[in-house]
Structures are given as C-alpha cells and as structure tokens.
Amino acid sequence: xxxxxxxxxxxxxxxxxxxxxxxxxxxxxxxxxxxxxxxxxxxxxxxxxxxxxxxxxxxxxxxxxxxxxxxxxxxxxxxxxxxxxxxxxxxxxxxxxxxxxxxxxxxxxxxxxxxxxxxxxxxxxxxxxxxxxxxxxxxxxxxxxxxxxxxxxxxxxxxxxxxxxxxxxxxxxxxxxxxxxxxxxxxxxxxxxxxxxxxxxxx
Numbered sequence: 761x762x763x764x765x766x767x768x769x770x771x772x773x774x775x776x777x778x779x780x781x782x783x784x785x786x787x788x789x790x791x792x793x794x795x796x797x798x799x800x801x802x803x804x805x806x807x808x809x810x811x812x813x814x815x816x817x818x819x820x821x822x823x824x825x826x827x828x829x830x831x832x833x834x835x836x837x838x839x840x841x842x843x844x845x846x847x848x849x850x851x852x853x854x855x856x857x858x859x860x861x862x863x864x865x866x867x868x869x870x871x872x873x874x875x876x877x878x879x880x881x882x883x884x885x886x887x888x889x890x891x892x893x894x895x896x897x898x899x900x901x902x903x904x905x906x907x908x909x910x911x912x913x914x915x916x917x918x919x920x921x922x923x924x925x926x927x928x929x930x931x932x933x934x935x936x937x938x939x940x941x942x943x944x945x946x947x948x949x950x951x952x953x954x955x956x957x958x959x960x961x962x963x
Contacts, residue, residue, distance in 0.1 A: 764802065768910055771946040777806040797826055801838040801874065809914055809950070813846045820846075837865050838874045841881035848889040855889055880911040888918055896926045904931070913942060916954045924961045932962055 764779030780802045787795035800823035807815035820839035827836040840862040847855035862882065887902035903919040906912050912919065916939055923932035936958040943951035 761798075768802075768805070771913070771942070771948045771951050773806055773809045773948075773950065776809075777803065780806065793826065793830060797823055797830075797832065797835050800826070801842065804839065804842045805877075805914075808842070808845070813849065816842055817846055833865055837862060838878045838881070840865060841878045841885065845881055845885040845888065848885040848892065851892055855885070859885070876908050877911060880906045880908040880915075884911065884915045884918070887915070887922065891918065891922050896922050900926050900928060900931075909942075913939065913951070913954065917957060920958045920961050929962065932958070936962060 761779075761783065764776055764783070767773075767775035767779060780799045783795060784799040784803065786792075787799060800819045804816045804819040804823070807813070807819060820842040823839040824836050824843065827833065827839065840858055844855055844858040844862060846852075847858055859882075866878075883902045883905050887899040887906075890896070890899035890902060899918075899922045903915065903922055906915065906919075912935070916935070919935055920932050923929070923935065936955065939951070939955050939958055943955045
C-alpha cells in the first residue's frame with residue numbers, strides 16, 4: 761500500500777498500477793472485500809492518469825456496485841466522483857445524476873482517507889463540465905479550489921487551458937512553474953509532456 765501511494769506521488773504510473781493490481785488480485789483470492797474496495801478506486805486513478813477513461817469507468821463502477829451491495833455507502837464517494845469526472849470529460853448526460861448521488865452520499869459523512877482526493881476529483885469534474893458547457897470563468901473557479909498535488913497534475917491540461925482562455929495568464933504561469941519543478945524532480949515522460957503543453961499554451 762505505502763509503496764503504491766509513494767509511486768503515485770512520484771508520478772510513476774506503471775509502478776502505481778502494479779502495486780494496486782497485485783493488491784486487488786490478492787484481495788480477490790482472499791475474499792477481502794475491504795481491500796478490494798481499497799484497490800479499485802486507486803486503479804481508476806491510474807487509468808485516469810493514463811488517459812484510459814474506459815478502464816477508469818470499469819474500476820470505478822465495480823467499486824461503486826460493491827460499496828452499495830455491502831452497505832458501505834461512504835466508500836461509494838470516490839468511485840462516484842471518478843464516474844462523474846469521466847462523464848464530464850465525455851459530455852455524458854449522466855453527469856448530473858452522478859453528482860447528485862455523490863452529494864447525497866457525502867452529506868454529513870466523514871471524508872475518510874480518500875476525502876481530499878474525492879473532493880478534488882469532484883472539483884475537476886465540475887471544472888471540466890463548466891468548460892465544456894461554455895462557462896470558463898466557473899470552470900476556473902473550480903480548478904482553483906483543487907489542492908491535492910497529484911490531482912492538480914492530472915488535471916493540468918484542463919486547468920492550463922481554462923486559465924489561458926479566461927485571460928488569467930499569471931495563474932497559468934504559476935501552475936506551469938509548479939509543473940516544471942515536479943518534472944525536473946520526477947523526470948517522467950508524462951510530466952515533461954504536460955510542461956511542454958503548458959509552455960505551448962502560454963506561448
């Protein structure tokens with residue numbers, strides 16, 4: 761678990777996937793439902809990082825159905841946020857229903873271990889939806905509320921686009937500087953691609 765989380769923070773998507781794929785396989789073999797529910801949303805994150813929306817939907821849907829069937833409604837929050845995000849990115853009509861269910865599930869409930877990630881996934885979904893529906897100022901508001909570094913990096917393309925489109929060049933430049941610092945440290949192809957994209961947007 762700790763190794764997998766460390767790889768996530770370091771931008772090692774393949775290592776992140778390997779660790780939680782092993783956990784998921786072992787948990788299935790042992791019938792450890794709690795660990796299955798622990799691994800699935802993290803694999804959905806790996807899918808989102810890799811741009812595999814279909815994979816993210818598959819893992820998040822399984823997690824959501826398992827959380828519902830076992831009565832662990834609090835554990836439905838993260839997969840709901842992930843499904844809402846993919847729906848927002850795709851422009852699916854199911855977005856509103858997913859966000860409504862997410863609000864219902866999280867109302868008055870403790871955030872839990874995935875609380876910050878879930879909230880930032882929700883903000884990413886709201887920002888992506890607003891950008892798609894022609895409300896860039898609202899989209900920027902949601903993107904500016906994101907605080908979790910790994911999620912802000914995953915949402916970097918969307919955030920940079922909206923910041924530039926709304927004329928907030930200083931914000932885009934600040935976000936790009938953070939991405940450049942991470943890319944220099946992590947030295948991964950994905951990190952360097954995002955930086956190159958950001959430089960192109962600002963240019």
